[in-house]
Amino acid sequence: MQINIDHARWWETPLAAFIFFTRLPFWRLHEPPRHCYKHVVEYWPLTGWLTGGMMGLVFFLASQHVSMTLAVLLAVGARMLVTGALHEDGLADFFDGFGGGTSRERILEIMKDSHIGTYGVLGLIVYLALLVASMTDIPAGLLAFVMLAADPFCKMVSGQIIMFLPYARREEEAKAKTVYVKYNLAAGLRLAVAGLLPMVILGYVMVTQFGYAVSTIEMLVMAPCFVFYGLYMLMKNKLHGYTGDCCGALFLLTELSFYLTFVLIY
Numbered sequence: 001m002q003i004n005i006d007h008a009r010w011w012e013t014p015l016a017a018f019i020f021f022t023r024l025p026f027w028r029l030h031e032p033p034r035h036c037y038k039h040v041v042e043y044w045p046l047t048g049w050l051t052g053g054m055m056g057l058v059f060f061l062a063s064q065h066v067s068m069t070l071a072v073l074l075a076v077g078a079r080m081l082v083t084g085a086l087h088e089d090g091l092a093d094f095f096d097g098f099g100g101g102t103s104r105e106r107i108l109e110i111m112k113d114s115h116i117g118t119y120g121v122l123g124l125i126v127y128l129a130l131l132v133a134s135m136t137d138i139p140a141g142l143l144a145f146v147m148l149a150a151d152p153f154c155k156m157v158s159g160q161i162i163m164f165l166p167y168a169r170r171e172e173e174a175k176a177k178t179v180y181v182k183y184n185l186a187a188g189l190r191l192a193v194a195g196l197l198p199m200v201i202l203g204y205v206m207v208t209q210f211g212y213a214v215s216t217i218e219m220l221v222m223a224p225c226f227v228f229y230g231l232y233m234l235m236k237n238k239l240h241g242y243t244g245d246c247c248g249a250l251f252l253l254t255e256l257s258f259y260l261t262f263v264l265i266y
Helices: 012-021 034-063 068-083 086-100 104-112 118-136 140-158 185-209 214-238 244-265
Strands: none
Touching (some): 034 068, 034 140, 034 185, 068 086, 068 118, 068 140, 086 104, 086 244, 118 244, 140 185, 140 244, 185 214, 214 244
């Protein structure tokens, strides 16, 4: 049953999203009511404006003074610092759970374990290697715009998982003690605008400044959607639901597909 948050001030749920998805001290400004955290997925792409924009800014500034590879590493590291490696932690648990678990119960048990296993370590290494390698293959003058667009867009795509699957655990068993609530039409529109607007900016720059065809933008949009569907089917068949770790893994893997597709097109 969806919780009525009409009594919450309009800015409290977005603030809760920034508190939840980053490690910046937004909580010093105000501590939103607890139920606001059940709706943070609605504003997940909006937090991507901050993390993606920060990545682009760090890369742009660093690339003026160091090599492109080092600038990319600094940008990726800056996002991990701001988010507390929240999504990377989820990705490692996802690899451990689905790599080592043979049943729904065992997968959930492994994913809740705070220790990282072989699958998690190797998965993170391969993920980061592919991410950095693909980023460095994108034209330097365009990469900052790609970083700004990929982050919120892929968070928008990944956020759809709560509409398709139930949470795989009871609320008291969740790591964050929070189960996300399915969003309504108005919230879905906010989610879409926050995720698509940076893509419109990227598309304009790619077409007008770099001469890319519109079909290129379509391929960039479709690739994360296909990856999302594949991971959705995996979660549906293995877990019959999703967890917070699954959300983090969804975001990072759909974003990786965005960069890899860009490199293939380029």
